[in-house]
Amino acid sequence: MMTSSTSEKPLVELTKGVNGLEKVILREVRGSSAEVYLYGGQVTSWKNDLREELLFVSSKAIFKPPKAIRGGIPICFPQFANRGPLESHGFARNRFWSIDKDPPPFPASTSSRAFVDLILKPFEFRLRVALSPAGDLMLTSRIRNTSTDGKPFAFTFAYHTYFSVSDISEVRVEGLETLDYLENKERFTEQGDAITFESEVDKIYLSTPTKIAILDHEKKRTFVIRKDGLPDAVVWNPWDKRAKAIADFGDEEYKHMLCVEAAAVEKPITLKPGEEWRGRQELSAVPSSYCSGQLDPKRVLLGS
Structure with missing residues (x-):
């Protein structure tokens, strides 16, 4: 870790968080920041240079092992959801x-x-969490099969990112239209020109592009997800009935969050002994522009 001699606070600081759990605070000189708990290797905060929180963490989140932290960016490994013999979403979180x-x-x-x-x-699972000078948040995972028994190692994976949004009914996701997706283990094709939300959504989109945009109409903000090594994308919002059934989630909080997750779910990643896999996501938040009464994501998706 590195510190800065020119700024008042160090760029990287190890400190105590909720319930005394250790966390690392990352800061950039323009004002952006991120917080990462050693419990779960989990990012729980990402703020822009205006100190606005960009991630959602439930007010009912339980920062106490063995319960996973509800919100931020949990890491689902070596299993996504219940697609295998382990506990839901694996044990990394x-x-x-x-x-x-x-x-x-x-x-x-x-x-x-x-x-x-x-x-x-x-496991030899290495994670780098980095904050760019512009305030972009980057997570890079490197997983190596270090087994000595000669056996391959297979896993599924997701960065289970909870984005903070103003109002879920005013949000749309661009970049996944016309793609196939899995819902309740059945395969469908997305028909809409963008994904909007008026009920519970829990879909795994397949063979997705490297760039996905989340447009927040009310905040005039667009999140851009860039990903590498992660072919799938999960979109999830529990809506009202499911939200009430989740103990560590507020009844009305579904209105202010959306999970769009860079993932490798449909086809497990298999590593032979000595092989390494790398999966990366980069998150940025940019102002949205208006065009003919609609947010104009094309510039964002086609841009750099």
Whole structure:
């Protein structure tokens, strides 16, 4: 981890969070920040340079093991949902991670100095969380099969990102139209020109593009998800009935959150001994523009 001698606060700070759980705070000089709990290796806050919170964490979230933290960016590994023999969404989100003191080199694809490297053992699962000078949030996962028994290792994966939105009924998702998706294990094709929300949604979109946009009409804000190594995308909002059935989720909180998750779900990733997989997502939040009474995402999706 690195600190800055020019700013008042360090770029990277290890401190205590809720219930005394350790967390790392990342800061950039323009004012953006992120918080990462060692419990779950979980990002629980991402703020822009106006100090506006961009992620959703439930007011009823339980920051106490073994319960996973409801909100932020839980990591689903080595199993997404109930697609396997393990507990739902696997165990990475309710294990304690360590700060990786000696990580192997990461590709120098960012000028960020505000980052932390975590590792989950006994697996060799390395996670880098970085904040760019512009305030973009980057998560890079590297998973290596270190087994000595010669057996391959298969897993599914998702960055279960909870975005904070003004009003779910005013939100649309662009970039997944015309794609096939799985819902209740059945396969369908998306018909709409964008995804909008008026009831519970729980879909796994397949063979998705590397860029997806979430347009928040009321806040005039667009989230852009860029992803690599993660072919699928999960879209989830529990709506009212399901929200009431979730103990660590407020009855009305579904109105102010949306999960759009970079994932590898349909086809498990299989690593032979010694092989490494890398999955990355980069999140940015940009002002939306109006065009003919509609938000204009095309510029965002076609842009850099």
